[in-house]
Amino acid sequence: MINEESVVEVKNVFKSFKTVKAVNGANLQIKNGKFIAILGPNGAGKTTLVEIIEGIQKPDKGEVFILGKKWKGNENELHRFIGLSLQDTYFIDKLRVWETLMLFASFYDIGKKRIDEIIELMGLEEKRKSYVVNLSGGQRQKLSLGIALLNNPKILILDEPTTGLDPNARREIWSILLKLKEKSQTSLILTTHYMDEAEKLCDYIIIMNNGNVIKEGATTQLLNEDHGDKLMEFTFENFIDDIDSSDLPLSLNWDVANQKGFVKLNKVENDLTVFMNFIKEKGFKLKTLECRRKTLDDIFITLTGKHLNE
Numbered sequence: 001m002i003n004e005e006s007v008v009e010v011k012n013v014f015k016s017f018k019t020v021k022a023v024n025g026a027n028l029q030i031k032n033g034k035f036i037a038i039l040g041p042n043g044a045g046k047t048t049l050v051e052i053i054e055g056i057q058k059p060d061k062g063e064v065f066i067l068g069k070k071w072k073g074n075e076n077e078l079h080r081f082i083g084l085s086l087q088d089t090y091f092i093d094k095l096r097v098w099e100t101l102m103l104f105a106s107f108y109d110i111g112k113k114r115i116d117e118i119i120e121l122m123g124l125e126e127k128r129k130s131y132v133v134n135l136s137g138g139q140r141q142k143l144s145l146g147i148a149l150l151n152n153p154k155i156l157i158l159d160e161p162t163t164g165l166d167p168n169a170r171r172e173i174w175s176i177l178l179k180l181k182e183k184s185q186t187s188l189i190l191t192t193h194y195m196d197e198a199e200k201l202c203d204y205i206i207i208m209n210n211g212n213v214i215k216e217g218a219t220t221q222l223l224n225e226d227h228g229d230k231l232m233e234f235t236f237e238n239f240i241d242d243i244d245s246s247d248l249p250l251s252l253n254w255d256v257a258n259q260k261g262f263v264k265l266n267k268v269e270n271d272l273t274v275f276m277n278f279i280k281e282k283g284f285k286l287k288t289l290e291c292r293r294k295t296l297d298d299i300f301i302t303l304t305g306k307h308l309n310e
Helices: 046-054 075-079 097-108 112-121 137-149 167-183 195-201 219-224 268-282 296-304
Strands: 006-017 020-031 035-039 061-066 082-085 155-159 187-191 204-209 212-218 230-236 252-255 260-265 286-293
Touching (some): 006 187, 020 046, 020 187, 046 187, 082 137, 097 137, 112 137, 195 219, 195 296, 204 219, 212 219, 230 268, 268 286
Parallel strands (some): 035 204, 082 155
Antiparallel strands (some): 006 061, 204 212, 230 286, 252 260
């Protein structure tokens, strides 16, 4: 039975390439109007999973439903409900911005009014008559996003939309997507290497590694579980191979490669005292100490032992 509230439903999907299990029994539901992020390092299987959702790849086993329908036999109908924006999009350099939008709009029989709306939404009014070759990286990515939104898609799929952009351009893309989230019922599937991007934009997080979904949940739920949302980050003066924290009544993780430690905090005042006493007993000398809010990157490190972009 398909959940009628779900625009995408993935049920026990497997996909292998020779001996590599790219996707190993994935399950997920994307509800109408929700923004989800699929996170994972290179080789985690997230791109393959997204391509299966897009209909580009076929699963070896399992089923994918888009708006309650399978891809086979419904391709023409379902393609009209999906908008795609890839990390690298190639345009015709000597077409102007409005001409490029006109070209893609013709595939959907969309008129000039929608093109004007997209140019305004993307903040490209001043670049309307500019050749694509003269656009900055951020402006090209806005154009790519605008094309993905031309057909008012029910499902928007963005593959690392801000990779390589400067911080200002990234935030401009975020602003556009947040407006979309507020004013439409479009559902978003986002892949990204930026944890702050996923945390800022998305309601639900799926973390993949080695073809498996290793953690998922609402963004606020993931950030608040395991003794609250506070974290203490610290470094030492000297190189430390390992820390025996078996007698420490706190959750401690030591990252040997980056010579950095993390302690989850419940009650900051009490836990900080416990930790400082522990450090004194071990004879360690602190170099830096910072108490801060837990991030998705912290969760990812705890689960995989590495940062997302490693």
